[in-house]
Amino acid sequence: MSSRKPPLRPVVWHPPRRPRGPVRGAAPAGLSPVRRLPLGASGPEDVRWDAAADRLLTGVADGRILSVDPAGGPPRTLAVTGGRPLGLCPLPDGRLLVCDAERGLLRLDPASGRTETLLGADGDPLWVCSNAVVAPDGAVYVSDASARFPLEHWMGDLLEHSGTGRLLRYELGAARPEVVLEGLQFANGVAVTGDGSSVVVAESGAYRLTRLWLTGPRAGRREVFADALPGFPDNLSTGPDGLVWVALAGPREPVLDLLHRSPPVLRRAVWALPSGLLPGPRPVVRLLALDAAGRVVRDLRRPERGYRMVTSVCVHAGRLYLGSLVESAVGMTELPGAV
Numbered sequence: 001m002s003s004r005k006p007p008l009r010p011v012v013w014h015p016p017r018r019p020r021g022p023v024r025g026a027a028p029a030g031l032s033p034v035r036r037l038p039l040g041a042s043g044p045e046d047v048r049w050d051a052a053a054d055r056l057l058t059g060v061a062d063g064r065i066l067s068v069d070p071a072g073g074p075p076r077t078l079a080v081t082g083g084r085p086l087g088l089c090p091l092p093d094g095r096l097l098v099c100d101a102e103r104g105l106l107r108l109d110p111a112s113g114r115t116e117t118l119l120g121a122d123g124d125p126l127w128v129c130s131n132a133v134v135a136p137d138g139a140v141y142v143s144d145a146s147a148r149f150p151l152e153h154w155m156g157d158l159l160e161h162s163g164t165g166r167l168l169r170y171e172l173g174a175a176r177p178e179v180v181l182e183g184l185q186f187a188n189g190v191a192v193t194g195d196g197s198s199v200v201v202a203e204s205g206a207y208r209l210t211r212l213w214l215t216g217p218r219a220g221r222r223e224v225f226a227d228a229l230p231g232f233p234d235n236l237s238t239g240p241d242g243l244v245w246v247a248l249a250g251p252r253e254p255v256l257d258l259l260h261r262s263p264p265v266l267r268r269a270v271w272a273l274p275s276g277l278l279p280g281p282r283p284v285v286r287l288l289a290l291d292a293a294g295r296v297v298r299d300l301r302r303p304e305r306g307y308r309m310v311t312s313v314c315v316h317a318g319r320l321y322l323g324s325l326v327e328s329a330v331g332m333t334e335l336p337g338a339v
Contacts, residue, residue, distance in 0.1 A: 003152055005156060009162060010159065010161065011162050011264075012261065012262075013261070014261055015257045015260055023229075023296040023299045026298060027299065029298070031287075031334075033302075034285060034302070034304050036307065036327075036329035036331060037072055037329050038328065039058070040074075042062075042326065043325055043327070044059070045087075045323055046059065046099075046131070046235050046311070047068075049315075052094050053110070056316075058330055059085025059088060060085070062080075063081045064080050065078045065080075065088075065098060065110075079108050081100050081103060083101065086099045087130055087143075089140075091107075091134065096108040103120055104120010104126045104129050105120055105126065106120075118170070119170060126168075127150075130188050131188060131236070135196070137214075138171075140169070141167060143187040145157070145165050146186055147166075148162060154186070158205045159271055161205055161260060164183075165185060166182045167181035167199075168180065184210065185208070186204040187202070188203070189235035189237075189312070191236035191238045193211075193244060194243065194244070194291075197216060198214050200244055204232045207228060209226040209244075211294070230248065231248030231251045231286055232281070233248060233249075234249040235311055235323070239314075243297065245289050247312050248287070248310070250284070251284055280308075284301060285301060286299075286300070286310070287301070288300075302333075309327070310324055319333070319338075320334070
């Protein structure tokens with residue numbers, strides 16, 4: 001059942017200059033057509049390759065966690081969370097962390113289909129559990145997207161720009177998590193850099209990636225990893241080559257940037273419109289890959305009306321697997337230059 005929109009409390013913001021063309025310093029390349037792997041369900045928001053079990057995983061809007069056949073066969077249901085699964089994180093012991101926007105951080109045993117709630121029950125501070133990653137020391141870093149807007153009304157958080165997202169650090173078995181970053185603009189994807197030195201979180205509402213140093217003299221320090229991105233960064237993943245891959249759910253929208261700089265009353269008027277009248281992201285697949293220093297080294301894109309709103313990407317065996325908040329299939333395309 002649809003929930004009522006929360007009232008908008010807009011904050012004036014001056015977005016960074018909108019970049020045009022390829023990201024400076026990156027190697028731009030086109031993508032081959034996206035092949036669809038049908039699921040019979042909508043919204044495979046995150047896709048992950050589970051190396052331990054050698055399979056592709058995703059979660060869909062009806063609450064199921066699916067094992068997806070890259071050859072195009074029917075998917076297999078591993079479990080049903082009873083909520084809305086978003087980010088997935090395979091664990092070395094074969095279990096799976098599931099970020100459920102309604103139920104919190106879950107741990108799933110795919111062999112039995114049983115899930116247990118780690119965070120999100122009994123007053124744990126999670127509002128929209130979005131993504132999780134395990135650091136080299138075994139700690140789990142979890143993004144909490146917004147304390148103001150449920151997933152259904154995610155666009156309200158981007159319009160309001162109040163910055164209520166957070167990054168939590170959680171030791172498995174601990175009673176409660178630790179808030180390590182707050183004031184994030186719709187905290188989304190989370191990844192550990194290939195060298196293990198830092199965790200990176202996507203701030204979708206600020207066109208920015210933020211780094212939290214884990215090791216070395218800067219441990220515990222927060223800084224910008226990449227800024228003024230050409231779109232809305234969503235889920236992150238770390239590729240086999242150590243690059244941090246970013247799915248841009250859509251390109252920057254000049255009208256939205258103008259609204260952020262304008263009097264708040266204009267955004268309230270837009271938010272009052274029926275949800276069906278609010279514009280969605282333009283149909284472009286765009287993926288970035290960054291090295292451990294935050295430099296964009298790959299900029300891949302394709303106008304793709306057959307696969308919209310790409311919210312995740314993972315690399316495996318020379319292919320890119322794509323997820324989407326709105327599609328009914330996982331996307332698959334070739335990684336340019338792969339041998």
